[in-house]
Amino acid sequence: MADLEDMSCFQCEQTVKPSGCHTMGVCSKNPRIAALQDLIIYGAPLSxxxxxxxxxxxxxxxxxxxxxEQKHLNMLTEMALSITDTDFQRIFAGVQNDQYAAIRARYSPDACxxxxxxxxxxLRQFGIQGAKGAFAYGDHALRLAGVLQIEDSPLLDALEAVKRILNCFCHETATIQQLLEQNLALGAQNLIIxxxxxxFSRKMLGNPKLSSAKNTYRPGKCILVSGHDLADLKSLIEQCEGKGIDVYTHGEMLPAHAYPAxxxxxxxxxxxxxYRQQTEFALxxxxxLLTSNCIMEPRRAYIERIYGSGPVAYEGIRTLENDKWDDLIAHALKCEGFVSQEQCDAAFAQMNTLPxxxxxxFNHTQFEELKPAILEKIKSGAIKGFRFVGGCDGADRGRSVFTRAGMECPDDKIILTGGCGRFRVNNTEHGTIEGVPRLLDVGQCSDVYSAILILVSLAKALDAASVNALPIEFFVSWYEQKANIQLLTLLSLGVQNIKLGPTAPVALSQNVxxxxxxxxxxxxxRD
Incomplete structure (x- = not known):
């Protein structure tokens, strides 16, 4: 039994206490997992x-x-082979004897x-969280690069830069000003990533086009895919062809419907x-298939039907290698699937959404096609401005501020959305402004890059001094580390006046x- 009964974690928005989670994470992370992850974080820049x-x-x-836990131990065993640092090796040797307290004392967030x-x-912890987000997007990009058989030096260089910045947060002496600069440097590297x-997404799948997605279901065998890995979705669809299996998207996979592929x-x-998966997956x-974040503790009603791929793992679920879907497909063929339209309709009735x-x-490439029409509406006064309402969503009641931001947006403004925060605003009809849809979805949370290009292009076309001179408001919801790095990316570009919620990140002191x-x-x- 490990010598550890408490933990320190405040990397996400939904913590047990304002200071973080100390005995068990809201996410269900236990003290042992928290400690092992802290050791991975501090070991990564030494590797x-x-x-x-x-x-x-x-x-x-x-x-x-x-x-x-075992997968974390396996990763640390592999990591240790590439690290010569004596402190890391000493603490890892203790882990092998179930001695975790040394990690807690040296590398936990509250120790920092x-x-x-x-x-x-x-600021060090906020930077560490941002580095996690950048590495996650880097992993997504490397996955696509592998499928496309591309070795991209700028991507690898950006990830090496993230590693160096992480080393600063973890192991180097720095002032507040230096740490602020390193946080912004991290955002700049994430822009490249x-x-x-x-x-890579557009090379593999084509340029997204303005599209819609059916939110209703039909009788038949079926598989549900959640997360962000579009390559997983593509290969699964290809392997399901001719087998009578319907593939549905969930959560951050929704933007897949816009790609030509x-x-x-x-x-x-x-x-x-x-955050509604425990109810929805049971239906x-x-x-x-969970291809990336976010997995919640699986309920008994569906744990036998959950699979993970890539980095996703939870004790009691099966983890599959990318592109090896035989077991998943066989399982789908054994399940009843939707047996009647009545069952389909009953499931839909429990969703707070439109059909x-x-x-x-609304990728930047699609914007360029629509730009003449949008500019015409702006110059005529039909479109008075834009409001971005999106980001990473969660269950906190204070997040209704983002629902209101969408509902109360004036009729002469375009609502831009993206990330899972879209579900705060896309369950209502928003109409059009002289033929231009009022609600436009830029894509997954990683597609903030596309949103940035859209705003830069718009500012240039309107002779605005910068994005900050545009008539746009930013309502950005945050939950975890991908949202943190996207905030740093926007700040690195000088974007001002972001409304962030529903709380300030715990890592940011009142002074910072x-x-x-x-x-x-x-x-x-927040509300």
Whole structure:
């Protein structure tokens, strides 16, 4: 039995206490997993392993990704072979004898705060969280690069830079100003990473087009795919062809419906945001594949039907190698699936959503096609402005501020959305402005890069001094580390006046939050 009964974790928004989770995570992470993840984080910048391996290891430490203790131990065993640091090796030797307390004392987030204080320690932790998000997007990009058989030097260089910045947060002496600069440098590297992710996604699947997705279901055998890995979705669809299996998307897979490669090959979308999965997955009558974050503790009603791929793991579920879907497909054929239209309709009735979701596919390439019409409406006064309402959603009641931001948006403004925060606004009809849809979805959370290109292009076309001169408001919901790095990416570009919520990240002390407010106009909103 490990010598550890408590933990320190405040990397996500939904913590047990305002200071974080201390006995068990809201996500169901236990003290042992928390300690092992802390050791992975501090070991990663010391490792000589290939950067792709480091990105994968760091991805597993994100909120709601990997809850399997043995898999963490296996990763650390592999990591230890590439590290010469004596402190790491000493602590890892203790882990092999179930001695975890040394990790808690040296590498836990609250140990960092005790060592450096709330301001510097908190900025280090915020940077660590951002690095996790950047590595996660890097892992997504590397996955696509592998499928496309591309070795991309700028991507690898950006990930190496993220590793160096992580080393600063974990192991180097730094002032508040230096840490602020390193956080922004991290955002700049993430811009490169997400640019590559956008490039590779479009190369593999085609340029997204304005599309809609059926949100209703039909009788038949079925598989549900959630997460972000579009390559997994593509290969699964290809292997299901001719077998009579319908493939549905869930959560952050919804934007897949806008890519030409998936046109006519998806049965529809099932469900809404990740945090409702424990209810929604119980209603789905087939196997479910989680390709990335976010997995919640599986309920008894469906745990036998859950599979993970890539970094996803939870004790009691089966993990599959990418592109090896034989067991998943066999399971789908054994399940009853939707046996009647009545069953389909009953399941849909329990979703707070519309029968069809529109406005998907507002990628920067699609914007360029629509730009003349949008500019015409802006110049005529029909379109008065834009409001972005999106990001990473969660269950906190204070998040209704984002629902209101969508519902109360003036009729002469376009609503841009993206990430799972879209489900706060896409369950209502928003109409059009002289033929231009009022609700436009830029894509997955990684597609903030596309949103940035859209705004830069729009500012240039309108002769605006910068994006900040555009008539746009930003309502950004955050939950975990991908949202953190996207915030840093926007700040690195000088984007001002972001309304972030529903709470300030725990890692940001009052003083540092004040710096963010003073320098960048960041404010915190909630209901």
């Amino acid at each position: 000589d392993a290939p950067i792709a391996k480091i990105a994968f290891w760091m991805f597993t430490t994100l909120t709601n990704v990997n809850f399997d 705060l005790k060592r450096y204080g709330a301001d510097i320690g908190g 997400t640019q590559k992710l956008d490039d 998936f046109s006519g090959r998806l049965a529809g979308n099932f469900g809404t945001a990740w 789905f009558p087939g196997p479910i 069809e979701l529109t406005g998907l596919g 939050a004040g710096i963010f407010a003073e320098r960048y106009g960041v404010s915190f909103v």
